[in-house]
Amino acid sequence: MFNSMEEIPHNPQLTGSASVLPEVTFALPGGKPLAMTILVPWAAAPAAGYPLLVFLQGSAWTDPNRNAELPQLAQYAQQGMVVASITHRSVSDGFMPPAYLEDAKTAIRFLRHHAGDLNIDPHRVAFWGTSSGGNTAELIGLTGDDPQYKTNDFPEESDAVTCVVSCFGVADLVALTGSALKNAAGTAAFRRQHPKVAAFIQVEQGMAHAETVMRAMSPKYQVAHRTTSVPMLLMHGTADTVVPFAQSEQFAAQLRETGIANELVAVTGADHESDFWSPAVHQRIRTFLKQQLG
Numbered sequence: 001m002f003n004s005m006e007e008i009p010h011n012p013q014l015t016g017s018a019s020v021l022p023e024v025t026f027a028l029p030g031g032k033p034l035a036m037t038i039l040v041p042w043a044a045a046p047a048a049g050y051p052l053l054v055f056l057q058g059s060a061w062t063d064p065n066r067n068a069e070l071p072q073l074a075q076y077a078q079q080g081m082v083v084a085s086i087t088h089r090s091v092s093d094g095f096m097p098p099a100y101l102e103d104a105k106t107a108i109r110f111l112r113h114h115a116g117d118l119n120i121d122p123h124r125v126a127f128w129g130t131s132s133g134g135n136t137a138e139l140i141g142l143t144g145d146d147p148q149y150k151t152n153d154f155p156e157e158s159d160a161v162t163c164v165v166s167c168f169g170v171a172d173l174v175a176l177t178g179s180a181l182k183n184a185a186g187t188a189a190f191r192r193q194h195p196k197v198a199a200f201i202q203v204e205q206g207m208a209h210a211e212t213v214m215r216a217m218s219p220k221y222q223v224a225h226r227t228t229s230v231p232m233l234l235m236h237g238t239a240d241t242v243v244p245f246a247q248s249e250q251f252a253a254q255l256r257e258t259g260i261a262n263e264l265v266a267v268t269g270a271d272h273e274s275d276f277w278s279p280a281v282h283q284r285i286r287t288f289l290k291q292q293l294g
Contacts, residue, residue, distance in 0.1 A: 014042035018077035020070075026110040027103065027153050029089060034103055036086040036110075037066050039077035040118060049121035051293040054108060054161075055085045058131025058168075058273075060196035061100050062090040069130075075282065081289070082120050084111055088136075091199045097217050102149050104136050105159035112157040124293040125161045128285070131243060131272065134169020137232075138219035138251070144228030163292035164232045165285055168243050168272055171251035172221075173201060173214035176243065181207055220251060223258055231261040233288040235281065237270025263288065 011017075021038040028034070041050060053076055057064040066085040077083045088103035089095035108125065115122045129137035143149060144160025170176055180190040181203065191198040200217075201210045215221040232255065236248035245266065252264040265284055270276040 013044070016078045017042040018074060026086070027106045027151075029095075029099070029103065029106075029151070032089060032093075034087055034089070034107075035066070036084045036107060037070065038085075038118065039070070039074060039083040041077055041080050041082070043080065045119035046121070048123070049115060049119045050080060050082045051124035051126070051289070052111060052115075052120045052122075053081045053083045053289065054104075054111065054125065054127045055083060056088070056104060056127075056129040056133035056136050057085070058129070058133045059090075061097070061132045061200045062092045062196055064088060064133065072277065072282065076286070076289075079286070081293075082111075082118055091196065096202060097200065097213060098149055100132075101136060101139055101143075101217075102151050104140060105149055106151055106153045108140075108159045108161065109154035109157035113154045122158075123162070126163050126165065126289055126293060127161045128165035128167070129169065130167045132170060134166035135171070135217070135219065137164045137166045138169055138171060139217070139222060140164060141230045141232055142219060142222050142226040142228060144230070146227045160228050161230060163230050163288070165235070165288065166232060166248070167235045167281075168237060168240055168276065169219075169234070169248065170243055171219045171247045173197075173218045174211070174221075175247065175250075177201070177214065181210060220254060223254060223260070229258075229260045231263075231292055233263050233265070233285065235265040235267060235276075235284070237267045237272065237276045239269050240272045240276075242272035 018039045018041050023035050025033045025035050057068050064087045066087050073083050086107040088100040112122045127137045127140045141164035180186045201213045203210045234248040234252050236245045238245045252262050255262040
């Protein structure tokens, strides 16, 4: 028998809850459907709409799992953001760069096109990516509305963003491959050990071609040719065995020298993914997004 009854007030503002739209097709490049998963807050949107957070999971430029981080992404929707977790065409299916970057930009334009339906504020848009998705995020921050990456999908909309979050992102593919591609034996070993990256940089077409791809798809080499210079939050594990911490450390220094606002956060002892994530990491990301998006 209960001795007392506790009372909890109801929640007429629907604060802290969100809905999921699990399969929203945003493009059909070459007949291949590309989908996103969207989280929308229940609470009434501000007059201008919710800020938008676009997320891209790392995949070595193959098949991003747009549902992998949904449990973690839910907190951002619960706190008042529309969150869209996207995918892109895969190099494993023969879609070579810059297809992945084109698709990410198409997703942004799609969301702006449907801003009214989703209660999005098109003037407050952040892009967040991890690993190869971090590479995408950094490039998006530097190439807003660059016509060379614009497809025919929603061409009237902008793909520029307000700010970028990159977690253990690949900023310099040339440094990532190191000296492995300097001779035939090294190239063959690299293809065996890193087949996805080898396919991405197209080593089978020769070193000159691979070098061109690596430079074109490395944020480091695009800073000088940038069309936009948005604030970036770079977070990286100091013990990352896949994408070395130096990638973000050196990129942050380059951005500072160029006058591009950025914040570098070292996650001490963290490897790639797994133990990188913590409540403190998410709090740091939320703080940055609040500062940039309001």
